[in-house]
Amino acid sequence: MRPFSKNTVSVSLWITIAFCFGSFCDGGKILVVPLEGSHWVNMEVLIKALHGQGHSVDVIRTYNSWFVKENSTYYNSITIPNTKGIDEEFIDDMLNKLIDYEKGKSHWLSIVWLQLDLIRAIYKTQEMICQLITNIFESEEILKTLKEKQYDLVLTDPVWGAGIILAHKLKLPMVYNVRWSATGEGHFDIAPSPMSYILVTGSRNTDKMNFFQRVKNIYSYFLMNILYSHFNMQQYQVLCDKYFDPPVRFQELLQGADIWLMRVDFVLEFPRPTMPNIIYIGGFQCKPANALPHDLENFMQSSGEHGVIIMSLGSFISVLPDELTAEIATAFARLPQKVIWRYTGKRPSTLGNNTLLVDWMPQNDLLGHPKTKLFIAHGGTNGVQEALYHGVPVVGIPFFFDQYDNLLRLQERGGAKIVTIGTLDKNTLYAAIQEVISDPSYRLSMQRLSHLHRDTPVKPLDSALFWIEFVMRHKGAAHLRSESYKLPC
Numbered sequence: 330m331r332p333f334s335k336n337t338v339s340v341s342l343w344i345t346i347a348f349c350f351g352s353f354c355d356g357g358k359i360l361v362v363p364l365e366g367s368h369w370v371n372m373e374v375l376i377k378a379l380h381g382q383g384h385s386v387d388v389i390r391t392y393n394s395w396f397v398k399e400n401s402t403y404y405n406s407i408t409i410p411n412t413k414g415i416d417e418e419f420i421d422d423m424l425n426k427l428i429d430y431e432k433g434k435s436h437w438l439s440i441v442w443l444q445l446d447l448i449r450a451i452y453k454t455q456e457m458i459c460q461l462i463t464n465i466f467e468s469e470e471i472l473k474t475l476k477e478k479q480y481d482l483v484l485t486d487p488v489w490g491a492g493i494i495l496a497h498k499l500k501l502p503m504v505y506n507v508r509w510s511a512t513g514e515g516h517f518d519i520a521p522s523p524m525s526y527i528l529v530t531g532s533r534n535t536d537k538m539n540f541f542q543r544v545k546n547i548y549s550y551f552l553m554n555i556l557y558s559h560f561n562m563q564q565y566q567v568l569c570d571k572y573f574d575p576p577v578r579f580q581e582l583l584q585g586a587d588i589w590l591m592r593v594d595f596v597l598e599f600p601r602p603t604m605p606n607i608i609y610i611g612g613f614q615c616k617p618a619n620a621l622p623h624d625l626e627n628f629m630q631s632s633g634e635h636g637v638i639i640m641s642l643g644s645f646i647s648v649l650p651d652e653l654t655a656e657i658a659t660a661f662a663r664l665p666q667k668v669i670w671r672y673t674g675k676r677p678s679t680l681g682n683n684t685l686l687v688d689w690m691p692q693n694d695l696l697g698h699p700k701t702k703l704f705i706a707h708g709g710t711n712g713v714q715e716a717l718y719h720g721v722p723v724v725g726i727p728f729f730f731d732q733y734d735n736l737l738r739l740q741e742r743g744g745a746k747i748v749t750i751g752t753l754d755k756n757t758l759y760a761a762i763q764e765v766i767s768d769p770s771y772r773l774s775m776q777r778l779s780h781l782h783r784d785t786p787v788k789p790l791d792s793a794l795f796w797i798e799f800v801m802r803h804k805g806a807a808h809l810r811s812e813s814y815k816l817p818c
Contacts, residue, residue: 362492502805606809613789615718618697636702648674708732720779722771743774
């Protein structure tokens, strides 16, 4: 190996000093407009870190928010009255319809109705957010309070447009915690995206496409564009036309964020063009494992040489049909490994003695435990990145949104095997588990990816904090923005 030169050491030292001392910033005031579910889980990580840096954080929430609590030790909540948000019933209804379709329990035309239901669900969700904005703008008291706070910036997730419109109203710089936006995958809003090798989520392609896969990719892009442009953008544009003078295009507001903290790591993501104000923080929520509670540690140690399998389907999926959980439990009962399964639904009748059902588990700490052999996951970004961070192979059971595509990227790199809902039963799940555990290439691939992910000059969370505080110090980052966002559509 070639030794480091003095110049290399000097450059590395100055980079470290810049990030360390650059993080010191007088306590600022930050307004956060978040999403629910897993989006809130990773936003909460940023909020805690900002609080730890001495910043004051206020969080906008609906009165029935599923995840954002009214009382917290590290943020102040601003509850908007008479504003309903997304709830558990909404997700459960969509999940049951999807499973029925995948299992072939409904007529083939049901895919049409499923898509229409999805469109209606997207429209309804954005309608709720538009009502949230309206309730804020129509309340002189709320607007006065927000203006008097004299925030330094707005931190938001652009899947919902509330933070974007509110930042423009308050004339504040804006930072995104982003993977998706109101128009689809975030890169498509700001960076060049040639369809010949840039994947559209939902196309189920890799970046090695033949002609027909490229045609499918373009079709997926136009479908996504029509869906989101018509059902999302128009609703927000109506609000822009109503509340802003001079007029402004919502598309311009969306693209005009100062910094995009992109929850992507190119260890997992396929290479693609990017822009100077996109900062990659994939895996920022990951961290070394802490010691487990005494009862869980005893369970892990009792597994002997076979080890433990962890299963979790994320924050949104809490209950599955009884016949599906019975199949999963039967597959687990046949295994020599022990299993920890995060599930809050009815206890399956076929549950074996080797399986522990829990309402909640310290997922990061379990994935970092030396006894953990496998992670069975739905393919959400947070879970996939945590498995990659700890080098644990995955058996993926995708349900909706980007889950299949996340798992496909991991499978393409040799770290996962996908079992679709349509093929999931006790035999296919058991076979997949046996293959991934018995074939050492899966674990070796994940360990290689883990080494690549960790081999960075600055930790992703530190980078995120630096750039948030950078925007606060300089009142924005206009010098990093391309003028393309001002071009008409």
